Amino acid sequence: MVHNETSTGVTSNIAAVRRAIDAAKHPALLLVDTISGLASADYRHDEWGVDVSISGSQKGLMLPPGISFNALSVKAIEASKTAKLPKSFWAWDEIIEMNKTGYWPSTPNTNLLYGLNEACDMLLEHGLDVVLARHLRWAEGVRAAVRAWGLQIQCADPAVYSPILTGVMMPEGVDADAVRKIIYERFDCSLGTGLGKVKGRMFRIGHLGDSNDLTLMAALSGCEMGLKLAGVRLAGSGVLAAMDHFASHPVSLPRSPAMDAAAPTPTRVVLT
Ligand SMILES: *Cc1c(COP(=O)(O)O)cnc(C)c1O
Numbered sequence: 435m436v437h438n439e440t441s442t443g444v445t446s447n448i449a450a451v452r453r454a455i456d457a458a459k460h461p462a463l464l465l466v467d468t469i470s471g472l473a474s475a476d477y478r479h480d481e482w483g484v485d486v487s488i489s490g491s492q493k494g495l496m497l498p499p500g501i502s503f504n505a506l507s508v509k510a511i512e513a514s515k516t517a518k519l520p521k522s523f524w525a526w527d528e529i530i531e532m533n534k535t536g537y538w539p540s541t542p543n544t545n546l547l548y549g550l551n552e553a554c555d556m557l558l559e560h561g562l563d564v565v566l567a568r569h570l571r572w573a574e575g576v577r578a579a580v581r582a583w584g585l586q587i588q589c590a591d592p593a594v595y596s597p598i599l600t601g602v603m604m605p606e607g608v609d610a611d612a613v614r615k616i617i618y619e620r621f622d623c624s625l626g627t628g629l630g631k632v633k634g635r636m637f638r639i640g641h642l643g644d645s646n647d648l649t650l651m652a653a654l655s656g657c658e659m660g661l662k663l664a665g666v667r668l669a670g671s672g673v674l675a676a677m678d679h680f681a682s683h684p685v686s687l688p689r690s691p692a693m694d695a696a697a698p699t700p701t702r703v704v705l706t
Pocket residue numbers: 436438439440467468469470471490493499
């Protein structure tokens with residue numbers, strides 16, 4: 435399963451699928467791709483009974499691409515021992531053995547490991563609950579903009595909206611890639627293309643990782659100007675709607691004691 439579907443802006447209910455597998459007494463292992471979901475949307479490998487979680491450095495962990503990691507259940511490790519599937523790259527035994535002493539079977543991507551250490555510090559300094567709330571808030575602001583434009587959000591069911599990105603559907607007859615091209619060339623803002631069946635029908639606005647209200651406002655401004663230049667008739671200003679949303683929803687979330695205990699004390703620079 436995919437935790438957060440990055441091509442459409444839709445999340446999956448992982449825990450519900452686990453319950454369904456268990457209710458059917460099916461032996462299948464539950465493998466979850468949380469490449470874009472991890473550290474941007476709530477994710478619980480152990481609690482949800484996931485067997486193999488797959489993630490990478492390049493999305494919510496705010497790093498360049500280059501390292502990927504798995505979290506494994508005991509059941510998955512057991513299954514891998516008897517699996518007949520020929521494997522080398524995907525064989526876990528060697529890395530599990532060497533990781534016990536902090537080593538790797540091959541040369542690790544040291545630069546990215548240092549970066550990952552820093553990214554984890556950043557996330558824990560804020561508190562993971564604050565980081566997740568921040569993404570939900572950004573997503574709501576972007577959706578407020580899309581609604582004000584009078585455009586459709588690709589994800590039809592509000593219960594599974596992605597906190598990580600929003601797919602924006604174009605009206606009939608408008609080529610989404612032509613709109614993206616204008617926004618890119620005129621305003622230096624790169625948006626995600628529609629993939630597969632929705633190619634040319636939608637574009638994607640990302641709102642994850644090391645961002646803030648103002649960079650997101652800049653992206654929405656680029657979108658609004660580009661949509662107008664492309665001749666798309668807008669119902670109203672998404673930029674104003676998003677500004678209203680961000681201004682009227684200050685970030686305020688109590689830090690959980692658990693996160694405080696886990697997080698190092700943030701260093702503060704005081705200017706006198
Ligand atoms: C980005 C992404 C991928 C692709 O990861 P690669 O490291 O490029 O293979 C796969 N799945 C999801 C959900 C993603 O967001």
